[in-house]
Amino acid sequence: MRVRFAPSPTGFLHVGNARTAVLNFLFKKKYNATYILRIEDTDMERSTKESEESILNDLKWLGIQWDEGPDCGGNYGPYRQSERFDIYREYTEKLLHGGHAYHCYCTQEELDAQRQKAAAANKPFVYPGTCRNLTLEQKKAFESQGRKPTVRFKVKDGITLSINDQIKGNVVFNSENIGGDFIIVRSDGVPVYNYIVIIDDTLMNVTHVIRGEDHLPNTPKQMLIAMALGLPVPVYAHMPLLLGPDRTKLSKRHGITSVAVYREQGYLPQALFNYLALLGWTLESGEEIVPVEKLVAEFELPKIGKSSAIFDFQKLKWMNSVYLRNLPFDKAFELFYPYIEKAYPTVSNNEWLTQVVDTVRGNCEIASDIVKEISIFFGDTAEFEEDAENMLATPEGKTIIQTAYELIHSTINESNYSTETLNTIKQKTGLKGKMLFMPFRAMVTGRLHGPELDKILPLLGYERFTKRIEYCHQRFVK
């Protein structure tokens, strides 16, 4: 069996496409299929080499390995459509000679006008077949005007196209509803996606096409071409689309859609993979955090639900936090360090930092969170969050600040501050539990949330400790 993932290099890898890549990968693993990576770069204006590279990188980062592709070759290459034009030209000739296609001299302006007219009349636009039976003289006349023809595929009426979709079930189209003869080669000679996918899929011996549902309405066109060319049609599986919280197609305004950005923010590839893989179905056990092998073991195309799914950024984050917490310390540290280095260029990678990261890592959902979590250890005065300020302005808050202030000017010193302060304040004020710890935490870190105070204090150091108390005394008590 052979599957393929066929991105067009017109931007970063989108999570929706990443999901397609992931499910294809699950399929490959499950059935020991060959995974083909094909670059669909026939949109010459928008395709870039950089996009191609970043897409390949993101796929590798996600843990997806392919067997044939532009970077590693294979027996069915080339794997970029832009390098296969000679092949397509042959087929176009065949179609032209067989009477399945013809040159069309209609201009974009003429077609646009017809489309608008149809829209104004609330009617579907169907290409009327204007150039279907042009005489040689007529063609010459157009060409002498400087018109460059497109190639159109002839769509006969009354053909029933039935797709036995592995996810959607049996889907039936009628050739009348396709919109008439459609363009397969542009006037500049570059063939169009809907035409060459089917050629490449059959030439590359793809047995299962697993792709987004947005391609479902295009499938009958592709089948028509296959029929005209006498090519076999692969098995199809059209996956439901990913939507934003407002139920429209997932886009940037909903949140992060680019895999590269998830990587930059410190998501783990395993977590993204896991989340994407399970969007649309579940294991029998209902488990959510699942290693790839287990996913593969239970994966089956028909198990995927038919309805589109809303991308839940929150759940992804939760999933990532689980993966992050389960990481052994050295792996986690490796992951955190670049963020620390960038935010605090002067900090040195020493035992102190190791301990700081260790105490704080449990509060991180994604790796880049480390910057904020760690920030409580830097600076002579803490940066106060609003709820922490409010806490310190309460009577209990002031009492604790006042008491701490008195202590650092009397019995508390460098050698005993981290072990004695809290208990001494407790004795002196009678405050305990939340009423003791929360204001104290706010005073020392500027936050209401954070790691255990017992661990924070020795790592913070006596000097900063006292400076922060002095500051709070100044600001909230005086």
Place this chain on the structure above:
RNA sequence: GUCCCCGUCGUCUAGGGGUCUAGGACACCGGGUUUUCAUCCCGGCAACAGGGGUUCGAAUCCCCUCGGGGAUGCCA
């Protein structure tokens, strides 16, 4: 407009005629553990889009309505 797909808690889903007073997970709320945060544990909230059939019985099958999405490109 036309064609196609879809419709179970806010979200992802389990469910394929009786075992469904509809199960799990995220989120949210409450409680417990932690002298404090987070974790963890326990509990709670919350859904079969609506209407007709078929049937002894319908979340499950059929039809209609409504709602959502996609396509309708010399984009992919």
